[in-house]
Amino acid sequence: MSATNTAGAIDPSATLAVRARGVRKVFGSGALAYEALRGVDFDVAQGEFMMLVGPSGSGKTTLLSILGCVLTATAGEVSLFGERIDTRKERDLPLIRRALVGFVFQGHNLIASLSAVDNVRLVLEARGTPRRQSRAEAEELLARVGLADKRWNRPGELSGGQRQRVAIARAVAGAPPLVLADEPTAALDAHAGLEATELLLEVCRERGSTVVVVTHDNRIYHLADRIVHIEDGHIIDAPQETP
Amino acid sequence: MNAPDVQARLRAARGGRLTRGFATTILAVRMMLFDKAKFIGTVLGVVFAVVLANQQLGILFGLLQKNTMLVDNAGADLWIVPPNTTSAAPGQRMSTQLLYQAQQTPGIARASALVMAGTSIAKPGGGSEAITLIGVDLETMLGGPWNIVAGDRANLRHVDTLFFEDAQRDKFGGINLWSVREVGGYRVRVGGFTWGLQPFGPPYTFASLDTARTLVGMPTDQLNFVLVTLAPGADRAAVIAALRTAIPTADVISREDFHSLIVRNLLKDQLGVSFGTSTSFGLIIGFIIVALSMFSSVIDNLREFGTLKAIGLTNLDLTRMLMVQSVLYAAIGSLIGLGLVGFMAAGISSANLAVIVPHWLVLLTPCVMTGLCMLASLLALRRVRKLEPGMVFR
Structure with a gap:
């Protein structure tokens, strides 16, 4: 059960996984400056499966990148599970990513030279999981996403849907408390896209992970606990203030 | 998840350097071997540098030996010379x-x-x-x-x-x-x-x-x-x-000093320039091939490197990956190159022309090539270090 509903409101008593206040992001400078985020206030409750939707260029991927610590905000406050990340030095961000965040990318972004199981193991071992344990965990995860028999295949030997399953297994490997997915259905047909999102929802629920999905695929909206609209760098459904 | 849980995860992620180092080393090897054409091209670049440099140095040492053999084999401790x-x-x-x-x-x-x-x-x-x-x-x-x-x-x-x-x-x-x-x-x-x-x-x-x-x-x-x-x-x-x-x-000179004098004189006035040029040429060509090949490999795999950064690998991890690849390119290229030089030396050595590849040169070659490959990887490394992990979302 999540602390939210699809109508957009977040339970004020919910513990927050993500808290963003007044987040601005400006790309470039001078006359070429472009403000992608214009003071975003944004909360995600722990355990929530949230979708961030909006048209192209609305700033949703920029916001996701900032939450994933792969981009720093120009201004504003961002916390993950109470840990301020906007005040952290850039060299600390890889550590936060390793510890707290799992990613599902639009184009799978699997390492072409590694088998499915090694792609998953890499994330585990990057977090310090011993090799023997990482293999067992990775095989278990791939079995969970229905790819036990394909675990030694390289990405080039898998279909688009299978690759996205590997990407989901990689994202949840080590049970990161926050999983960020960028257009996870973009490279898939309608059926495979829905299946992949359902799978993401299931495995994240099993592990208690909070999920933020950036999408403009309305065929998967019904899976969300809550949908937040972003347009022109502003959140349309503003969160309620939390104490 | 509360604050102590977050701190515990951060502590755990901070550790495991050895496991991460091992994982990235294996990854470096697999990435290197995956693009076979590029791998072979880069190794050939190192082989070319090793063969050309060692062959030229081997001939140089052979020629120097030809000119010092009388001093070395005469049996005299000292020479009294004009x-x-x-x-x-x-x-x-x-x-x-x-x-x-x-x-x-x-x-x-x-x-x-x-x-x-x-x-x-x-x-x-x-x-x-x-x-x-x-x-x-x-x-x-x-x-x-x-x-x-x-x-x-x-x-x-x-x-x-x-x-x-x-x-x-x-x-x-x-x-x-x-x-x-x-x-x-x-x-x-x-x-x-x-x-x-x-x-x-x-x-x-x-x-x-x-x-x-x-x-x-x-x-x-x-x-x-x-x-x-x-x-x-x-x-x-x-x-x-x-x-x-x-x-x-007259001049009185020890055998060792006479040997050195002859070598110095030949290198200074005659052989040094021509053999130095061809040896440097081999190393420079090898350097360029390795540098371009590693750089192009990084450009081809930019998205993968971005992904690695996104999942939390540090610049140090990625530097280690490129260095591992450099060392392997140098080791494999040196091994093949020295083997070829050995065959060539045996094939072309005659009473007229000795190709001498001393033991120290055999040992020095992989070291020099490792340094050269590491230097050549700096261009690729610069690109990787400047890579923003956010590129994976674009």
């Missing part, structure tokens, strides 16, 4: 007085004259070939011959007998043991053969002192060098100082 001598070659003559002065110097076991002069051997069908005639003292045999492949040194006691270079037998008109030829207008006999004693100039031919003087028309009171061996326990520096005092009109 002033400003820079090579063991025919040149200025000195008086035999020097020999007697040397023999009377304390600390000396033996001192012998050496005659060295250019002359020619007449061929039966007409024409002649140049030779470098070396006259040695048959009592001490200081100065040669060595590398004898036929005949006995004692044959030189015959007044008209010479030792010739085996590799030149055909060139000298098909000579065999006890063949009769004409040297310097005198009839001589072939008493033996040496192998590979060919310096830059004409091949060495050995005779007794008297025979050599006769053949080149040198008076008996002249010589070219005095070769000295030290008495057991003698202080080399003291003997050199004593000889320099006793013989101020």
Whole structure:
């Protein structure tokens, strides 16, 4: 059960996984400056499966990148599970990513030279999981996403849907408390896209992970606990203030 | 998840460096081997550099050895040479007085004259070939011959007998043991053969002192060098100082110093520039191939490197990956390259041309190539370090 509903409101008593206040992001400078985020206030409750939707260029991927610590905000406050990340030095961000965040990318972004199981193991071992344990965990995860028999295949030997399953297994490997997915259905047909999102929802629920999905695929909206609209760098459904 | 849980996860992620290091090392190897064409191209770049540099250095060392072999094999501890001598070659003559002065110097076991002069051997069908005639003292045999492949040194006691270079037998008109030829207008006999004693100039031919003087028309009171061996326990520096005092009109030089002098002189004025250029050329070409190949590999896999950064690998992790690849490229390329050099050296080495690849060069090559590959990877490394992990969302 999540602390939210699809109508957009977040339970004020919910513990927050993500808290963003007044987040601005400006790309470039001078006359070429472009403000992608214009003071975003944004909360995600722990355990929530949230979708961030909006048209192209609305700033949703920029916001996701900032939450994933792969981009720093120009201004504003961002916390993950109470840990301020906007005040952290850039060299600390890889550590936060390793510890707290799992990613599902639009184009799978699997390492072409590694088998499915090694792609998953890499994330585990990057977090310090011993090799023997990482293999067992990775095989278990791939079995969970229905790819036990394909675990030694390289990405080039898998279909688009299978690759996205590997990407989901990689994202949840080590049970990161926050999983960020960028257009996870973009490279898939309608059926495979829905299946992949359902799978993401299931495995994240099993592990208690909070999920933020950036999408403009309305065929998967019904899976969300809550949908937040972003347009022109502003959140349309503003969160309620939390104490 | 509360604050202590977050801190615990951060602590756990901060650890495990060894596991992460091992994982990224394996990843580096797999990424390197995955694009086979690029892998082979890069290894070939290293092989090219190793082969060209080692082959050129091997020939250089061979040529240097050809020019120092007389000094190295004469059996003398010290050489008394005409002033400003820079090579063991025919040149200025000195008086035999020097020999007697040397023999009377304390600390000396033996001192012998050496005659060295250019002359020619007449061929039966007409024409002649140049030779470098070396006259040695048959009592001490200081100065040669060595590398004898036929005949006995004692044959030189015959007044008209010479030792010739085996590799030149055909060139000298098909000579065999006890063949009769004409040297310097005198009839001589072939008493033996040496192998590979060919310096830059004409091949060495050995005779007794008297025979050599006769053949080149040198008076008996002249010589070219005095070769000295030290008495057991003698202080080399003291003997050199004593000889320099006793013989101020000549230079006294130890075997090692004479060897170094010849090498220095050849490298400075002749061989250094040409072989240095070709060796550097090989290394530079190898460097460029490796640098471009590694850079293009990074560009091709930019998204993968971005993904690695996004999942939390640090610049240090990625630097280690490129360094691992550099070391492997260097190791594999050096191994193949040195193998090829070994085959080539065996194939092209002859009495005329020695290709010498010393052990230290074999050991040094992988080290140099590792440094070179690491340097070549800097361009790729710069690109990887500047890569923003956010690119994975674009």
